[in-house]
Amino acid sequence: MIKPLFNNVVLKKQKEQNETSSGIILSQKPKDEAYAVVVAVGDGVSVDGKTTVIPVKVNDKVLYKKYSGTEIKQEGEDYIILSCEEILAIVE
Amino acid sequence: MIKPLFNNVVLKKQKEQNETSSGIILSQKPKDEAYAVVVAVGDGVSVDGKTTVIPVKVNDKVLYKKYSGTEIKQEGEDYIILSCEEILAIVE
Amino acid sequence: MIKPLFNNVVLKKQKEQNETSSGIILSQKPKDEAYAVVVAVGDGVSVDGKTTVIPVKVNDKVLYKKYSGTEIKQEGEDYIILSCEEILAIVE
Amino acid sequence: MIKPLFNNVVLKKQKEQNETSSGIILSQKPKDEAYAVVVAVGDGVSVDGKTTVIPVKVNDKVLYKKYSGTEIKQEGEDYIILSCEEILAIVE
Amino acid sequence: MIKPLFNNVVLKKQKEQNETSSGIILSQKPKDEAYAVVVAVGDGVSVDGKTTVIPVKVNDKVLYKKYSGTEIKQEGEDYIILSCEEILAIVE
Amino acid sequence: MIKPLFNNVVLKKQKEQNETSSGIILSQKPKDEAYAVVVAVGDGVSVDGKTTVIPVKVNDKVLYKKYSGTEIKQEGEDYIILSCEEILAIVE
Amino acid sequence: MIKPLFNNVVLKKQKEQNETSSGIILSQKPKDEAYAVVVAVGDGVSVDGKTTVIPVKVNDKVLYKKYSGTEIKQEGEDYIILSCEEILAIVE
Numbered sequence: 191m192i193k194p195l196f197n198n199v200v201l202k203k204q205k206e207q208n209e210t211s212s213g214i215i216l217s218q219k220p221k222d223e224a225y226a227v228v229v230a231v232g233d234g235v236s237v238d239g240k241t242t243v244i245p246v247k248v249n250d251k252v253l254y255k256k257y258s259g260t261e262i263k264q265e266g267e268d269y270i271i272l273s274c275e276e277i278l279a280i281v282e
Numbered sequence: 283m284i285k286p287l288f289n290n291v292v293l294k295k296q297k298e299q300n301e302t303s304s305g306i307i308l309s310q311k312p313k314d315e316a317y318a319v320v321v322a323v324g325d326g327v328s329v330d331g332k333t334t335v336i337p338v339k340v341n342d343k344v345l346y347k348k349y350s351g352t353e354i355k356q357e358g359e360d361y362i363i364l365s366c367e368e369i370l371a372i373v374e
Numbered sequence: 375m376i377k378p379l380f381n382n383v384v385l386k387k388q389k390e391q392n393e394t395s396s397g398i399i400l401s402q403k404p405k406d407e408a409y410a411v412v413v414a415v416g417d418g419v420s421v422d423g424k425t426t427v428i429p430v431k432v433n434d435k436v437l438y439k440k441y442s443g444t445e446i447k448q449e450g451e452d453y454i455i456l457s458c459e460e461i462l463a464i465v466e
Numbered sequence: 467m468i469k470p471l472f473n474n475v476v477l478k479k480q481k482e483q484n485e486t487s488s489g490i491i492l493s494q495k496p497k498d499e500a501y502a503v504v505v506a507v508g509d510g511v512s513v514d515g516k517t518t519v520i521p522v523k524v525n526d527k528v529l530y531k532k533y534s535g536t537e538i539k540q541e542g543e544d545y546i547i548l549s550c551e552e553i554l555a556i557v558e
Numbered sequence: 559m560i561k562p563l564f565n566n567v568v569l570k571k572q573k574e575q576n577e578t579s580s581g582i583i584l585s586q587k588p589k590d591e592a593y594a595v596v597v598a599v600g601d602g603v604s605v606d607g608k609t610t611v612i613p614v615k616v617n618d619k620v621l622y623k624k625y626s627g628t629e630i631k632q633e634g635e636d637y638i639i640l641s642c643e644e645i646l647a648i649v650e
Numbered sequence: 651m652i653k654p655l656f657n658n659v660v661l662k663k664q665k666e667q668n669e670t671s672s673g674i675i676l677s678q679k680p681k682d683e684a685y686a687v688v689v690a691v692g693d694g695v696s697v698d699g700k701t702t703v704i705p706v707k708v709n710d711k712v713l714y715k716k717y718s719g720t721e722i723k724q725e726g727e728d729y730i731i732l733s734c735e736e737i738l739a740i741v742e
Numbered sequence: 743m744i745k746p747l748f749n750n751v752v753l754k755k756q757k758e759q760n761e762t763s764s765g766i767i768l769s770q771k772p773k774d775e776a777y778a779v780v781v782a783v784g785d786g787v788s789v790d791g792k793t794t795v796i797p798v799k800v801n802d803k804v805l806y807k808k809y810s811g812t813e814i815k816q817e818g819e820d821y822i823i824l825s826c827e828e829i830l831a832i833v834e
Contacts, residue, residue, distance in 0.1 A: 192529070193556045195521050200555065230555075233521070245287050245325070253284070253363070255352060260531060260554055271529070271554045278352055278363045279292065279322075280285040337379050337417070345376070345455070347444060370444055370455045371384065371414075372377040429563050429601070437560070437639070439628060462628055462639045463568065463598075464561040468713070469740045471705050476739065506739075509705070536715060536738055547713070547738045613747050613785070621744070621823070623812060646812055646823045647752065647782075648745040652805070653832040655797050660831065690831075693797070720807060720830055731805070731830045 192262070194232040194271055197244060201226035201254065203268040224256045225281070226270060244274045251281045284354070286324040286363055289336060293318035293346065295360040316348045317373070318362060336366045343373045376446070378416040378455055383430060385410035385438065387452040408440045409465070410454060428458045435465045468538070470508040470547055473520060477502035477530065479544040500532045501557070502546060520550045527557045560630070562600040562639055567614060569594035569622065571636040592624045593649070594638060612642045619649045652722070654692040654731055657704060661686035661714065663728040684716045685741070686730060704734045711741045744814070746784040746823055751798060753778035753806065755820040776808045777833070778822060796826045803833045 194200050203226050228250045234242045246252055259272025286292050295318050320342045326333040338344055351364025378384050387410050412434045418425040430436055443456025470476050479502050504526045510517040522528060535548025562568050571594050596618045602609040614620060627640025654660050663686050688710045694701040706712055719732025746752050755778050780802045786793040798804060811824025 191558045193558060195553055195555055196551070198554055253352075253354060260529075262529060275288070277287055278290055279287060282283045282285060345444070345446060367380070369379055370382055371379060374375045374377060437628075437630060459564070461563055462566055463563060466559045466561060467742045469742060471737055471739055472735070474738055536713070538713060621812075621814060643748070645747055646750055647747055650743045650745060651834045653834060655829055655831055656827070658830055720805070722805060 192230055192264070192269070192271070194230055196232050196235050197242060197273045197275065198232045198271050199228055199244065199246060199274050199277065200230035201252065201259075201270045201272065202229045203270060224254055224270075225251070226254060227251055229269070232274075246274060246277055246280060253278045253281060284322055284356070284361070284363070286322055288324050288327050289334060289365045289367065290324045290363050291320055291336065291338060291366050291369065292322035293344065293351075293362045293364065294321045295362060316346055316362075317343070318346060319343055321361070324366075338366060338369055338372060345370045345373060376414055376448070376453070376455070378414055380416050380419050381426060381428060381457045381459065382416045382455050383412055383428065383458050383461065384414035385436065385443075385454040385456065386413045387454060408438055408454075409435070410438060411435055413453070415458075430458060430461055430464060437462045437465060468506055468540070468545070468547070470506055472508050472511050473518060473549045473551065474508045474547050475504055475520065475522060475550050475553065476506035477528065477535075477546045477548065478505045479546060500530055500546075501527070502530060503527055505545070507550075522550060522553055522556060529554045529557060560598055560632070560637070560639070562598055564600050564603050565610060565612060565641045565643065566600045566639050567596055567612065567642050567645065568598035569620065569627075569638045569640065570597045571638060592622055592638075593619070594622060595619055597637070599642075614642060614645055614648060621646045621649060652690055652724070652729070652731070654690055656692050656695050657702060657733045657735065658692045658731050659688055659704065659706060659734050659737065660690035661712065661719075661730045661732065662689045663730060684714055684730075685711070686714060687711055689729070691734075706734060706737055706740060713738045713741060744782055744816070744821070744823070746782050748784050748787050749794060749796060749825045749827065750784045750823050751780055751796065751826050751829065752782035753804065753811075753822045753824065754781045755822060776806055776822075777803070778806060779803055781821070783826075798826060798829055798832060805830045805833060 192200050203224065228246050228248050231244050231246060231248060234244050254270070254272060254277045258276040259270040262269050262271065284292050295316065320338050320340050323336050323338060323340060326336050346362070346364060346369045350368040351362040354361050354363065376384050387408065412430050412432050415428050415430065415432060418428050438454070438456060438461045442460040443454040446453050446455065468476050479500065504522050504524050507520050507522060507524060510520050530546070530548060530553045534552040535546040538545050538547065560568050571592070596614050596616050599612050599614060599616060602612050622638070622640060622645045626644040627638040630637050630639065652660050663684065688706050688708050691704050691706065691708060694704050714730070714732060714737045718736040719730040722729050722731065744752050755776065780798050780800050783796050783798060783800060786796050806822070806824060806829045810828040811822040814821050814823065
């Protein structure tokens, strides 16, 4: 199990999926964004006793800036660890 | 449906539209700006319990800095997700 | 009508005008500045409940850093949208 | 013994280990992350009397951004000294 | 008349003058500084109700970082508008 | 005698020493760190009446980021002046 | 007379002097530092009513980062104006 630190979030990449449940077709060119599902969320960053709230939760479908974050592999699945600031939107 | 995070705003791009309802003709060269309509607005960024106010609302016609933001496609329409700071003005 | 956001200001460019009412001749080489009239002013940026004051008002003649801002066209006139920080001086 | 300063953490690199106890197989290409064990933790950075909490402890297995930090060698083992901000996640 | 904004200051450049009233000979190679007289001073920048004090006044002879600021011309004289931070010293 | 300012620390470089008293062998490739002894410590930087504490003292053996700081020579010995932030760890 | 502004300090460069009164021989390769004497000190920068203290005084012998600051010439002597942050140490 992967427990992200700070504002980091773990995303599970979708394989070649170009259409979401709500019918969003992700643009092909330029493909600046990617589509994934949140599988783990950090505890935020605490500054002066205040903790930043991370606005995504496990199972949210999200769009994130492609090429951001760090890739890891677990049992054949691709995961991305990135800062929540690099998540653009929740897709519902 | 796309729910932008933080200060992000979702804009619907206008297809080859060069004139606004109020007769603004967008410059062709250099084309540094683009014309779009706001379709979704984030909740702002909360710092020390204060939340930045995003000064645009759904259906506002806006000028934004071209080449900023991230493009996505939904049912054949082009959308842009960008930070509200990259919106220059509301066109009325 | 164009309503600038944040610290942005809309300027109306002067066509080939090289002399101001007070006899200022703008330098030709290097032409690092440009001469314009303020036509719209944003509401400033609000930080911690304090709003930055924008020190120009509509009809002020100003010098601004050339190549800054974004050009738009309205009914044949050239306008610039830029941050008020890029305005150098008021010419009276 | 190595006592890291500020937010620095000392990690002991794993030799050619590609699988963790929980079955995580680290991606081979691109290998942007590395796997290590925390062996020493700094005292954090004190700002205005508040000290940043370092969210890892000795013996935590962690993923960190590869190419970050500084390598040292102790009795044949490889160690990395890096800022805790460069640690992405704890692997359990 | 030119009224500088924020921390900007208007300087009147001296023509080919290489010696000041107090006998300072400005270095020729590398000529990283320039010599001028203050002709107008901005109102400073107000942050949280506090205004930065601009430490030069009209008629001060100053050394400033060459290549900084923006040149304008008025009745054949060369002027520079620059931030007071780019003024290095007052020459008395 | 050299009295460092602000957060600067003066280190005395060890000549070709690759093993510390506690048996640490410094890595040869890539040699991103260097080994030295603290000989002088600045008074820290005072911000708003608070002074940053410099976490090393004279005679501490330290690892610092190679290529950081400025080299000086005193009676044939090499010294480095660098900011304490560039010191990675104390070696005991 | 040259009166430096803000945190600036005026240094008088020593001509080809490679040894200080206390026997410091400045390294020749790489020569990243230079040796000079303080001849004038600015009033510091005032932030929120607090003024940064400049930790050097007239006649201090100092080491500063070479290539920093701006050179001027007065009656055949070379002077440097630089920010006190670029002074590394006082040599006694």
